[in-house]
Amino acid sequence: MKEISKLLNYRPDIKVVDATLRDGGLVNDFYFSEEFVKALYLANLRAGVDYMEFGYKADRELFDENKFGKCKFCDDEFIRSVVGENNTDLKIAIMADVGRCRYKQDIIERSESPIDLIRVATYLHTIPTAVDMIEDSKKKGYEVSCNIMAISNAREGDLQAALDILGQSPVDVFYIVDSFGSLYPEQIQRLAEMFCEFAEKYGKKVGIHAHNNQQLAFANTIEAVGDGVDWLDATYCGMGRGAGNCAMELLLSFLKNPKYNVYPVIKFIEDQMLPLKEQGVVWGYDLQYMMTGILNRHPRSAIAFTQEKRSDYTEFYKEIIALD
């Protein structure tokens, strides 16, 4: 049982990362209005959020600029149009996917960029390229985290080997990523123990990015807090791909660090998230996401089900069971 004294206290090392524009952008192809992005920046500032992720640094050769909003590419000028010189305590992050980012050219020196943190996202089998990206970003002066995606179907030995390689790289934070929303708190506890062991050995921090396929994104995140995980991803209203993420409003209400304040989050939701929902942008727990979560599958079939406005859950269940 976790110590009650630790649960009632707080760790000053906790960092909350707002991933609304990035993971939420996967729902609306990153078409956020300028007003939305600016209001979100101000809300994060007031709420005491530590990092705000603006989106992806996506490769323009792979992704057509005319088919996505600005948060897909996160040009420095775009970020600067929102944050100016950003003389605040809120740091700016972007995500760089292995194989989908021309990091050598598109990520410039930190001294010339408004960005503070590069979040390298990788699968287990692309760890060597992830390490190259980490070294490149580190040399340019950035803080760097590494998200190891889709670990719910990774073998323990492979994961340990990856953490050992990453431990020897200059990365600052290892992230536990439950891409398919299939993990239960008891599994998060075990993964956190493994990640923290390597983090301690190599002087790194550990983070978590959860998905809500089984209504466990918040529960898994606070489980991880109790297990020593310090970097916590959340999004306003849980906005994110498929079933979405850990809700910022729940997370800030739970954390006892005095610097956090939930009221600006509530206000932003009322002012900006409700209109977004009224426009028909859809995310969040629903049965199709539960099913892919339980089966430990990528949510793409469930996302298609949602986009086609289907509600024949039983047919969908038969379809995906047949693929098993």
Place this chain on the structure above:
Amino acid sequence: MKEISKLLNYRPDIKVVDATLRDGGLVNDFYFSEEFVKALYLANLRAGVDYMEFGYKADRELFDENKFGKCKFCDDEFIRSVVGENNTDLKIAIMADVGRCRYKQDIIERSESPIDLIRVATYLHTIPTAVDMIEDSKKKGYEVSCNIMAISNAREGDLQAALDILGQSPVDVFYIVDSFGSLYPEQIQRLAEMFCEFAEKYGKKVGIHAHNNQQLAFANTIEAVGDGVDWLDATYCGMGRGAGNCAMELLLSFLKNPKYNVYPVIKFIEDQMLPLKEQGVVWGYDLQYMMTGILNRHPRSAIAFTQEKRSDYTEFYKEIIALD
């Protein structure tokens, strides 16, 4: 850390209780169609659910029969019109609230009734009447459970005293009830330990009834499973007062007992719950319920906010903070 062998196995003692008509009835004044109730009975049978709660045995002097559906009063004839002689493994339950049920007259001998289980719901300060109800139902031949409500603001000593009194009564099951949806899994773990200690001493079982104000109803229920709690309340689509309950579809997907089957639950949701939602029946997690949950308050103000179709979350926040 919980033992992995226990987590991958299952306890044959687990009992799943469907509380859709009872807790869900609080959302629509118990106006369920006959077709809905019959389909739910069949779905529970096929899903391997152990108990189906039909509603309350409410006092007709206190509650106007013309203002509620049949599940508010649960006459034996009504139940029999659905289940016949119920020659099945699915047992029938009703809830009897202390102070709102004429138990001596309205609960007849079990041998003459289709009901198997009386669920006595009590606050801490009405335990003596609860014990009288328990004894009355036991004498009439029923299985009896006791739900101690609103324990999130009970003092530990009071709770222990209550469990000691109940332990000496003929009740079969003690229920942990998170009425306000304010408890975190780490608190459930501590409560489960306390409840299980008294249960072991007196030869009782322990159950849990969770609410979803902080998206933790399912997480708290599976935390309790890991802690040795055997009786688990759930409702289809989480239908229940305010933010609702632990979702049956999530719970049956999680449990490894071979007798459970989630497909009939998915089918019932498609056939019966979606139409209910389309009719405008509203429940489930939303910010107003999160706020009362965090503040450990009865959800009545949040329910009023929902019924008035308000969405001014910030005003609501100010209103309830002012009352603190």
